[in-house]
Amino acid sequence: MGLLKSFYRDLGIDLGTANTLVHLRGKGIVVNEPSVVAVQKDTGKILAVGNEAKEMIGRTPGNIVAIRPLKDGVIADFYTTQIMLKYFMEKAYKKSLFGLKPRVVICVPSGVTEVERRAVEESAYKAGAREVYIMEEPMAAAIGAGLPIDEPAGSMVVDIGSGTSEVAVISLGGIVTSKSLRIAGDEFDEAISNYIKKEYNLMIGDRTAEEIKINIGSAYPLEKEEWYEIKGRDLITGLPKTIKVSSSEIRDALREPVMAIVDAIKQTLEKTPPELAADIMERGIMLTGGGALLKGLDKLIKQETGLPVHIAERPLDCVALGAGKALEELETLRNVMINRSLR
Numbered sequence: 001m002g003l004l005k006s007f008y009r010d011l012g013i014d015l016g017t018a019n020t021l022v023h024l025r026g027k028g029i030v031v032n033e034p035s036v037v038a039v040q041k042d043t044g045k046i047l048a049v050g051n052e053a054k055e056m057i058g059r060t061p062g063n064i065v066a067i068r069p070l071k072d073g074v075i076a077d078f079y080t081t082q083i084m085l086k087y088f089m090e091k092a093y094k095k096s097l098f099g100l101k102p103r104v105v106i107c108v109p110s111g112v113t114e115v116e117r118r119a120v121e122e123s124a125y126k127a128g129a130r131e132v133y134i135m136e137e138p139m140a141a142a143i144g145a146g147l148p149i150d151e152p153a154g155s156m157v158v159d160i161g162s163g164t165s166e167v168a169v170i171s172l173g174g175i176v177t178s179k180s181l182r183i184a185g186d187e188f189d190e191a192i193s194n195y196i197k198k199e200y201n202l203m204i205g206d207r208t209a210e211e212i213k214i215n216i217g218s219a220y221p222l223e224k225e226e227w228y229e230i231k232g233r234d235l236i237t238g239l240p241k242t243i244k245v246s247s248s249e250i251r252d253a254l255r256e257p258v259m260a261i262v263d264a265i266k267q268t269l270e271k272t273p274p275e276l277a278a279d280i281m282e283r284g285i286m287l288t289g290g291g292a293l294l295k296g297l298d299k300l301i302k303q304e305t306g307l308p309v310h311i312a313e314r315p316l317d318c319v320a321l322g323a324g325k326a327l328e329e330l331e332t333l334r335n336v337m338i339n340r341s342l343r
C-alpha cells in the first residue's frame with residue numbers, strides 16, 4: 001500500500017468521559033458513541049459497547065451493568081477502555097484492525113499525570129495502533145474550533161466536557177497557561193440530583209438529571225422561565241412520584257459548579273501575560289465541549305469577565321476535529337503534541 005493511501009487510515013480520537021468520537025482522515029467524524037460498556041456482572045463478560053451498550057441498560061435483566069471506563073477524563077478501568085477503544089477503531093474502518101496498524105492522535109485532559117497519560121497511550125497500542133501521538137484536549141479543542149493557534153497572539157479556549165473543564169491560553173502553537181478542573185457536565189447533573197433530593201425528597205436517575213439540565217438548565221436568567229415535569233421515587237414512601245421544577249430553581253442548583261468554572265477562567269486570565277491578555281480582550285473567549293451548550297453560560301462568563309464570549313460552531317465535535325486536523329498537518333503541528341511514540 002502506498003504511503004499516501006496509508007495516511008487515510010489515520011485516526012483522531014476524542015476519548016471522552018461521556019462520548020468517544022473518532023475522526024478518520026479524509027472522511028470526517030465517523031464514530032460518535034457513548035463511552036459505555038455493558039458487562040455481565042457475574043462473569044465480567046463484555047456484552048456490548050457504545051450505543052448498543054447504552055440501549056441495553058435498564059432494558060435487560062439486573063445482572064447486566066453499565067460501565068463508564070473513564071472517569072473525570074482519565075482511564076478508571078484500563079482493560080475495558082482498551083476493548084472499547086478497539087471496538088470504536090474497528091467501527092471507524094468498518095472492519096477488523098488486523099494488519100491496518102493506524103497512526104492515532106488521542107486527546108487527554110491537560111491536567112493528567114504521567115501515569116494517566118501513559119495509560120491512554122498504552123490502551124491505544126493494545127487496541128492496535130502503530131504510532132500514538134498524545135495531545136492536550138484544550139489544544140485539540142482550539143484547533144477544532146478554528147482558532148489561529150500558531151499565530152503569535154493569545155487565544156483562550158474553555159472546553160467543558162462531562163468529566164473535566166479545561167481553560168487554556170494558547171499562543172504560537174503552545175499552551176501558555178492553563179487550568180484543568182474535574183468539574184463539568186457530570187457535576188452539573190449531580191448538583192441537580194442533589195437539589196431534587198433535598199427539596200423534594202425525590203430520587204432521580206443520572207439520565208433524568210441530564211435531561212433536566214439539557215432542557216431547562218441555565219447559567220443566566222432566561223427570557224422566559226420554563227417548567228419541566230420529572231418522575232422519580234419518593235424517598236419517604238418509596239413510591240413513584242411526579243413533580244414540576246422551574247428553570248430558576250435549576251439555575252440555583254447549578255450555581256456552585258458553574259461558578260467554579262467561571263473562577264477557573266478568571267484565575268487563568270490573572271496568570272496570562274499582559275500582551276496575550278490584550279489579544280484575548282479583543283478576540284474573546286471560545287467555549288467548546290457539550291457544557292458550552294448550557295443555556296446562558298456565554299452570557300454569564302461575559303458578565304463576569306467583561307470579555308466577548310463565543311460558542312464554537314460544533315462544540316461537541318471540536319476535540320475530535322482538532323485531533324483529526326493535527327494528523328493531517330502533522331509536519332506543521334508536530335510541536336502541539338505532548339509526545340509521540342512508536343512500536
Ligand SMILES: Nc1ncnc2c1ncn2[C@@H]1O[C@H](COP(=O)(O)OP(=O)(O)OP(=O)(O)O)[C@@H](O)[C@H]1O
Pocket residue numbers: 014015016017018019020072073160161162163164165184185186210213214217288289290291292293294295315316
Ligand atoms: N444542550 C446541552 N446543555 C447542557 N449540557 C449539555 C448539552 N448537550 C450536552 N451536554 C453535556 O455535555 C457533556 C458531554 O460533553 P462532551 O462530549 O464534550 O464531553 P466528553 O468529551 O465526553 O468529556 P471529557 O472531555 O470531560 O472527557 C455531558 O455532560 C452532557 O450532558
